[in-house]
Amino acid sequence: MSKSQAFALILAGGGGTRLWPASRRSRPKQLLALGGAESLIAATFGRVSRVLGRERTLVVTAADQVAAIRRALPELPAENLVAEPAARNTGPAVGLGALAAAHRAGDDVRLAVIPSDAFIADEAEYGRVLTVALEHAAEAIVTVGIKPTRPETGYGYLQRGTPVREGVYEVARFVEKPDGATAARYLAAGDYLWNSGMFFFTARRLLDEAAAHMPDLAAILAEIRASADAAATANARYPAAPNISIDYGIMEKVSGIRVVPGDFGWNDVGSWSALADIRPQDGAGNVAIGDVVMSDVAGSVVVAEPGAPLVGVVGVDGLVVVATKDAVLVVPKARAQEVRAVVDALAASRRNELL
Amino acid sequence: MSKSQAFALILAGGGGTRLWPASRRSRPKQLLALGGAESLIAATFGRVSRVLGRERTLVVTAADQVAAIRRALPELPAENLVAEPAARNTGPAVGLGALAAAHRAGDDVRLAVIPSDAFIADEAEYGRVLTVALEHAAEAIVTVGIKPTRPETGYGYLQRGTPVREGVYEVARFVEKPDGATAARYLAAGDYLWNSGMFFFTARRLLDEAAAHMPDLAAILAEIRASADAAATANARYPAAPNISIDYGIMEKVSGIRVVPGDFGWNDVGSWSALADIRPQDGAGNVAIGDVVMSDVAGSVVVAEPGAPLVGVVGVDGLVVVATKDAVLVVPKARAQEVRAVVDALAASRRNELL
Numbered sequence: 158m159s160k161s162q163a164f165a166l167i168l169a170g171g172g173g174t175r176l177w178p179a180s181r182r183s184r185p186k187q188l189l190a191l192g193g194a195e196s197l198i199a200a201t202f203g204r205v206s207r208v209l210g211r212e213r214t215l216v217v218t219a220a221d222q223v224a225a226i227r228r229a230l231p232e233l234p235a236e237n238l239v240a241e242p243a244a245r246n247t248g249p250a251v252g253l254g255a256l257a258a259a260h261r262a263g264d265d266v267r268l269a270v271i272p273s274d275a276f277i278a279d280e281a282e283y284g285r286v287l288t289v290a291l292e293h294a295a296e297a298i299v300t301v302g303i304k305p306t307r308p309e310t311g312y313g314y315l316q317r318g319t320p321v322r323e324g325v326y327e328v329a330r331f332v333e334k335p336d337g338a339t340a341a342r343y344l345a346a347g348d349y350l351w352n353s354g355m356f357f358f359t360a361r362r363l364l365d366e367a368a369a370h371m372p373d374l375a376a377i378l379a380e381i382r383a384s385a386d387a388a389a390t391a392n393a394r395y396p397a398a399p400n401i402s403i404d405y406g407i408m409e410k411v412s413g414i415r416v417v418p419g420d421f422g423w424n425d426v427g428s429w430s431a432l433a434d435i436r437p438q439d440g441a442g443n444v445a446i447g448d449v450v451m452s453d454v455a456g457s458v459v460v461a462e463p464g465a466p467l468v469g470v471v472g473v474d475g476l477v478v479v480a481t482k483d484a485v486l487v488v489p490k491a492r493a494q495e496v497r498a499v500v501d502a503l504a505a506s507r508r509n510e511l512l
Numbered sequence: 513m514s515k516s517q518a519f520a521l522i523l524a525g526g527g528g529t530r531l532w533p534a535s536r537r538s539r540p541k542q543l544l545a546l547g548g549a550e551s552l553i554a555a556t557f558g559r560v561s562r563v564l565g566r567e568r569t570l571v572v573t574a575a576d577q578v579a580a581i582r583r584a585l586p587e588l589p590a591e592n593l594v595a596e597p598a599a600r601n602t603g604p605a606v607g608l609g610a611l612a613a614a615h616r617a618g619d620d621v622r623l624a625v626i627p628s629d630a631f632i633a634d635e636a637e638y639g640r641v642l643t644v645a646l647e648h649a650a651e652a653i654v655t656v657g658i659k660p661t662r663p664e665t666g667y668g669y670l671q672r673g674t675p676v677r678e679g680v681y682e683v684a685r686f687v688e689k690p691d692g693a694t695a696a697r698y699l700a701a702g703d704y705l706w707n708s709g710m711f712f713f714t715a716r717r718l719l720d721e722a723a724a725h726m727p728d729l730a731a732i733l734a735e736i737r738a739s740a741d742a743a744a745t746a747n748a749r750y751p752a753a754p755n756i757s758i759d760y761g762i763m764e765k766v767s768g769i770r771v772v773p774g775d776f777g778w779n780d781v782g783s784w785s786a787l788a789d790i791r792p793q794d795g796a797g798n799v800a801i802g803d804v805v806m807s808d809v810a811g812s813v814v815v816a817e818p819g820a821p822l823v824g825v826v827g828v829d830g831l832v833v834v835a836t837k838d839a840v841l842v843v844p845k846a847r848a849q850e851v852r853a854v855v856d857a858l859a860a861s862r863r864n865e866l867l
Contacts, residue, residue, distance in 0.1 A: 178824070452853035466821065466835065467866055469533070469854030471843040476828075478842050480821065485840055487833050488826040498807035499824030511822055 161359070162213065162262040163291050165205045166254035168354075169198055169218040169226055169273040170244050174500040174512075175428050175493075178484035179462060182512055185222070187274035188229055191426050192435055196229050198273040205271055208284050212237070213262075216273070217254040219244035242392045248406035249398035251356075252367055252378045253391070259360035267294040268363065270356040270403070276435045278422020286419040287355075293325060294357035297415045298366075300328065300408070302350025304420040308340035311427045311494065313352035313404070317416050328414040331404065350418055356403065363407075371406045374398050428493035429477040429486075432458045447480075458490060484511055516714070517568065517617040518646050520560045521609035523709075524553055524573040524581055524628040525599050529855040529867075530783050530848075533839035534817060537867055540577070542629035543584055546781050547790055551584050553628040560626055563639050567592070571628070572609040574599035597750045603761040604753035606711075607722055607733045608746070614715035622649040623718065625711040625758070631790045633777020641774040642710075648680060649712035652770045653721075655683065655763070657705025659775040663695035666782045666849065668707035668759070672771050683769040686759065705773055711758065718762075726761045729753050783848035784832040784841075787813045802835075813845060839866055 173186050180186045187198040195203075198216075206214040211232060217239045218226045226238060239257045241250055251270055258266045269291055277283050286301055293299045302315050311334060318329035331352065335343060343349035358366075368375040377394045384390035399406070408414060424435050433456075436444045443454055447461035449468045456475045461468040465480040477493050479486045486496060503511050528541050535541045542553040550558075553571075561569040566587060572594045573581045581593060594612045596605055606625055613621045624646055632638050641656055648654045657670050666689060673684035686707065690698060698704035713721075723730040732749045739745035754761070763769065779790050788811075791799045798809055802816030804823045811830045816823040820835040832848050834841045841851060858866050 178821075450854050450857045452850065452857065461840075466533075466837065467839045467858075467863070469839065469841050469851075469858075471841075471850045471853050472847040473831075473842060473844060476842070478840070480835075480840050482821065484822045484824065485816075485833070485835050486824050486826075487828060487831070487842055489828060492827040495807065495826045496824075498826050499805050502805045502807065503822075503824075508822070 161265040161267055161295060163209055163267040163269065163294070164258040164262065165209050165214045165269045165271055166239075166251060166258065167198070167201055167205060167214065167216045167271050167273045168247055168250055168254075169216050169222065170241060170247075170250050171272075171274060172244070173274075174497060176426070177496050177500050178479060178481045178486050178511070179460070184225070185274075186426065188225055191432065192276045197276065197426070198226070198229055200277070201271060201273050201275070202230050202233060204277060204280050204283060205269070205287075206232075207280075208287050209269065215239055215254055215257055217241065217250045241395060243396040245395070245398050246400045246406075247354075247403040248367075248371055248401045249374055249377075249395065251363065251403050252371075252374055252398075253381075253395065255360040255363045256378060256382055256387075259364075264359065264361040264364070265295070266360050267291055268358060268360060269294075270354075272354040274426065275353070276422075276424040276426050276431075278424075278435070280421075282419070282421040283423075286417050286421065289324060290355070290357045290417045293321075293415055293417070295359060297358075297413060298362060298408070298411060299325075299357040299415045299417060301353045301355040301419045302328075302416040303353050303423045304418055305344050305349065305351050308337060308344045309351065310334060310337055310340050312425060314340075314343055314349045315352050315416060317348050317350060317418065321415055324417060326416050326418070328416045331409050350416060351423070352404070353419070353423060354404070356408065366407045366411055370410045371399065371401065374401075374406070428496070429458050429460070429479060429488070430490040430493040432460070433490065456490065516620040516622055516650060518564055518622040518624065518649070519613040519617065520564050520569045520624045520626055521594075521606060521613065522553070522556055522560060522569065522571045522626050522628045523602055523605055523609075524571050524577065525596060525602075525605050526627075526629060527599070528629075529852060531781070532851050532855050533834060533836045533841050533866070534815070539580070540629075541781065543580060546787065547631045552631065552781070553581070553584055555632070556626060556628050556630070557585050557588060559632060559635050559638060560624070560642075561587075562635075563642050564624065570594055570609055570612055572596065572605045597747045600750070600753050601755045601761075602709075602758040603722075603726055603756045604729055604732075604750065606718065606758050607726075607729055607753075608736075608750065610715040610718045611733060611737055611742075614719075619714065619716040619719070620650070621715050622646055623713060623715060624649070625709075627709040629781065630708070631777075631779040631781050631786075633779075633790070635776075637774065637776035638778075641772050641776065644679060645710070645712045645772045648676075648770055648772070650714060652713075652768060653717060653763070653766060654680075654712040654770045654772060656708045656710040656774045657683075657771040658708050658778045659773055660699050660704065660706050663692060663699045664706065665689060665692055665695050667780060669695075669698055669704045670707050670771060672703050672705060672773065676770055679772060681771050681773070683771045686764050705771065706778070707759070708774070708778060709759070711763065721762045721766055725765045726754065726756065729756075729761070783851070784813050784815070784834060784843070785845040785848040787815070788845065811845065 316329040317326040441455040464482040671684040672681035796810040819837040
């Protein structure tokens with residue numbers, strides 16, 4: 158198909174509190190080694206750069222996370238780190254990344270937009286799906302949809318429609334996070350896929366769609382692009398960009414999007430309970446990480462980070478216990494999303510050192 | 513009744529792991545402020561010395577706890593601290609304390625043997641019961657039995673028999689910690705009392721009973737007493753004393769013991785679940801101590817010691833969570849006694865810094 162170059166835009170701007178107390182404002186989820194030895198972003202960078210080449214793998218992050226990202230990715234070429242002057246949502250971040258790629262390789266450059274904070278079990282299949290999606294990116298906006306394995310209520314879904322060719326479909330519609338009954342129906346129906354947040358298109362197409370659906374953003378991007386001092390203009394104008402995701406700002410408003418279904422052990426690691434799906438379990442279904450002692454414990458996730466107190470757990474089932482040096486979380490696995498209640502309380506009492 | 517002097521022997525030799533991770537080998541339960549502002553032993557010393565006078569309140573402890581006890585009891589006269597050369601059980605400790613009291617006030621001195629690590633809610637009633645028990649101590653061995661308020665399986669019991677006079681009974685028998693059904697039967701029967709571990713007798717009677725039932729101990733005590741250098745003899749001979757409790761070594765073998773029933777909010781604080789009985793609860797039945805954030809939590813005991821991480825708990829019922837600087841415990845309240853499983857595992861892996 159297209160002979161244009163392909164670049165990856167790894168999006169690493171996220172904050173997020175769902176993995177508190179390990180994740181903090183200054184240490185977002187993508188910097189955590191939730192999958193094992195390396196951080197999620199280092200694993201993502203490795204996987205993506207093995208497909209596209211290190212020189213064509215860009216990372217977009219907020220200015221205040223630049224130092225941490227550089228430490229996490231020593232192999233990232235310095236010029237491949239695109240810093241948002243202020244943290245905005247994925248819509249503006251993708252726009253800024255698209256300008257950087259187009260500057261190097263022209264507007265027909267194909268882009269793979271990749272979240273930095275997902276876990277992937279099967280890298281070979283992932284690489285295959287990425288390659289197929291990029292092949293279509295010259296002629297359409299493409300996404301990757303994950304074959305669901307459970308009635309997950311924490312993810313967005315998309316419904317696939319007409320086949321375009323073997324293994325590629327039109328997207329019939331995007332849908333928001335469903336309730337439990339709806340998620341069960343989606344799983345049974347067979348034609349619903351999890352929204353992976355990966356998108357593929359040319360820089361030209363992205364900028365065109367921004368002009369149509371996010372004109373405020375498009376105007377700012379055009380100013381930056383036209384400026385003799387793009388960095389100064391970005392510093393001055395980017396903070397005014399709308400705080401809108403690329404899903405909501407563009408993808409849900411465009412028709413003719415295609416989806417490549419993928420099945421490569423993808424996990425968004427959206428809460429501590431997800432560790433039970435991506436890490437080895439003992440015979441009683443527990444995931445234990447760090448300095449942990451358990452007695453008669455089943456189906457639980459128990460984590461003691463380096464520097465944390467030892468964690469001793471006795472006689473519980475389905476519990477999450479996470480200890481860091483300065484905070485401990487205890488919550489049932491089925492309610493792990495509710496860590497927000499603690500974070501909100503700490504924010505309300507201005508315990509910024511714990512956020 | 514008797515005009516002889518009365519001395520208290522507060523027994524502070526205990527180690528114990530039931531309050532781990534707050535209690536450690538170097539910081540046994542009696543040094544913890546489980547009842548509130550002051551340590552259990554400081555509260556005990558205050559209560560007892562207000563009845564008997566500070567000069568007549570002795571504390572018996574193991575040599576390696578002397579420094580910690582002095583820090584906890586700045587008002588204890590220096591000469592009133594009786595140090596066991598090596599930690600033995602309550603049988604030898606009472607014997608050593610009895611020698612010290614007899615040395616000052618003769619063999620007819622009446623002794624109140626008081627554990628250092630119980631919580632008492634009603635000091636006035638406690639003082640009344642102590643006074644009644646001491647009145648009888650010249651003519652009999654006396655104990656205080658606590659009116660049970662629940663079918664507790666963690667305490668020993670005694671059955672009261674024939675009344676001696678108003679509020680004083682013969683002890684029919686001592687019984688070990690019962691199972692749940694037996695404890696329920698004891699509670700319903702009305703004539704069973706909790707064994708408080710408080711005993712009252714003269715020094716002469718104690719030494720006579722030791723000679724009859726713990727002859728090895730009695731021989732060692734006699735050697736110490738006869739020596740020109742009692743301290744040196746104690747150092748040489750006391751470590752050979754049998755490691756036997758006064759309950760098992762003497763009380764369960766003697767007949768004619770009397771009991772004064774007491775009802776003064778006594779609690780042995782035998783596990784973390786007991787905190788729910790002695791500390792104020794919030795509207796959902798929780799006891800929260802220290803830097804704690806809770807959301808939708810009921811019937812739980814959540815403790816963050818000074819220097820510990822913040823503890824955030826969401827969506828649990830009947831759970832114990834205790835954090836110290838270097839260890840965290842999570843266990844259902846109903847299984848709080850099983851903290852031993854963690855302590856045993858740490859001991860097996862020689863994690864002495866956590867014991």
